[in-house]
Amino acid sequence: MHELSIVTHVAKTLDELAEENHLSKIGSVTLEIGEVSGIMTDYFEECWDYFKRKHPLLKDAKLYIEVIKAVTFCEDCKQEYETVEYGKICPYCHSEHTYLVEGNECNIKQIEAEEKEDQQLS
Template sequence: MHEMGIVLHIAKTLNETAEEEKITKIGSVTLQVGEVSGIITDLFVDCWNYFKVRNEILKDSELKLETLPAVTFCGDCEKTYPTVKYGRECPYCGSYETWLLTGNECIIKEIEAETL
């Protein structure tokens, strides 16, 4: 299951941060999830809730999700357009020479924490 793997990777990063910053408890975790990151948010929240109660520092934490829009850039006409609506084909000039600018990220933006 893909979502569980992502939860485990986040937990690893947060536990490392906790050690560096002498964190005793994390109150909230804000994640930025791209529209085309392939993460299914409902499933992700389930995995998070399943996992967090088993982790000392995360057990009372709240998960906050922010969606980042997916934007594609066209190399031929140099315009940008929303990826989800139009896909790979540029709606302005019909070119396929297009690249995703943003939208496939999954970023731990910030946490609220109690420290020693």
Template sequence: MHELGVVFRIIDDLTEVGKENEIEKIHSVTIQLGEVSGVVPHLLTDAWKWAAARTELMKDSELIIETLPAVSYCEDCKCEYETVAHGKTCPNCGSVHTYLLKGNEFLIKEIAAT
């Protein structure tokens, strides 16, 4: 389960932000997670609950996940389409000359703290 490693990385980043900004308590963290990022949201939430409970800064904090849709681009017909629904094959022209535009992101969007 690489979600625990991802959570440790988030906690490290937030700990650094907390020190730099003299934050005493983080109440919630909002992340943006691409549909095809490879991270499983419910496993990430479970890992967060376990790991955050072990830090004073993030104890009892909430992890809010915003899902970003995956979108691919077809080089042949120049259209964009939903990646999850159609995979690598363009639904417009049937081409496989496509690439992912967005949907594999993993970003910390917002921190609510005191």
């Protein structure tokens, strides 16, 4: 839905991180993406490949995506269930009083990076 703009936000965060930590190159980026975050992971990967060619810091960066399963909690029967399979209605007691526990994330988990040479010497 707005995968390309999310890629630009990831890049901005990494630019700042590279500046702070004197990084010359990013080798990989691991993202955690929730199943119901609205982000299409295959489309996200295409946006990443398009964007990184224009961005020197990221040009060799591999993208790893870890999908976080979506889990919903029912306030009435206090049970958790899989969101993607059952949606908003609790499969145990058919209550609508449910909320998402996890599955809406879009986090940068970790990166692999090289430091600038002058930094390594000092």
